[in-house]
Amino acid sequence: MIRALLFDFDGTLADTLPLIYRCFREMWVEIDGRERSDQEIMNHFGPPEEEIIRREVPAEQLEYTLHRFYTLYAELHPEEVRLETAIHRLLRHLKTHGYQVGVVTGKGRRSAEISLSHLGMEEMVDTLVTGSEVNRYKPHPEGIKTALEHLGHSPEEAVFIGDSSADVRAGKAGGLATIGVRWFPGADPRPFDPMPDQVVASPEELMSWLERKTGG
Structure with a gap:
């Protein structure tokens, strides 16, 4: 689950x-x-x-x-940076349905907090792990493992979602299911290497995938 x-x-x-x-x-x-x-x-x-x-x-x-x-x-x-209503809708959907949300990013904490504040996402994120808090950066899974510890979940209970091959490698190294996203203009057109478990082209597609996985 x-x-x-x-x-x-x-x-x-x-x-x-x-x-x-x-x-x-x-x-x-x-x-x-x-x-x-x-x-x-x-x-x-x-x-x-x-x-x-x-x-x-x-x-x-x-x-x-x-x-x-x-x-x-x-x-x-x-x-x-434009406020994307579909991303907000996705995060609200997750919180409403009882999921915990984490952000694991290579950017520093100061810039991450600026972005979360500007985009109104602070209250939607249960844990934030940035490049400022880890010793090994993606594709190493240190940040992912730290976020799971904060949330109290096992790798089998989580999925990692990102737009780069480094994200996919980090998620797989941490033992999580992985989803690759290609939903912003100018996204890297190269295939993921390795391939994630699923590739989605919109936040709505991610919600549909999650509903299929959970049966509701």
């Missing part, structure tokens, strides 16, 4: 990648005058943004750069 649904965040619960690219691009232009492409920025993904910045910025500029990144992230959020 599925009792908990764990979600990735960027590209899964919110189409935040354009915002992330823009914040890193504007931040780096201020620091060294060179504009990075989306691909150059993506190549740094894995650790949370504070760790990426710490690795790339001289120590004397670190405090200012972190402040600047998060200022940009908060200021540009309403402009770059």
Whole structure:
């Protein structure tokens, strides 16, 4: 019986990648005058943004750069990230039907909390595990296992939902059923590797899958 649904965040619960690219691009232009492409920025993904910045910025500029990144992230959020009513409807459906909801994301806690607040999702999430709290990032399942411990559920009682192959690998490594989502414009067109147990193209399709699995 599925009792908990764990979600990735960027590209899964919110189409935040354009915002992330823009914040890193504007931040780096201020620091060294060179504009990075989306691909150059993506190549740094894995650790949370504070760790990426710490690795790339001289120590004397670190405090200012972190402040600047998060200022940009908060200021540009309403402009770059649209509130998706279908995602809200999905989360409300899950809470109404007694499921627990977790978010397991590689982004840092500060940016995750900014996004959850802007999108009105804080009260819909029972546990949040970010890249700031783990030592090993996806595709390692540490964050997923931590979220399950917080919720008090076994892997057999949960499913992990994400938009990347790293999400699928992390979910499988944690012993969970996995769902790959392709519901935002600009989603990665490449096939998942490995394939998740199910691929869905809309939040409504995810709800239908869950109803079939639970018989109601």
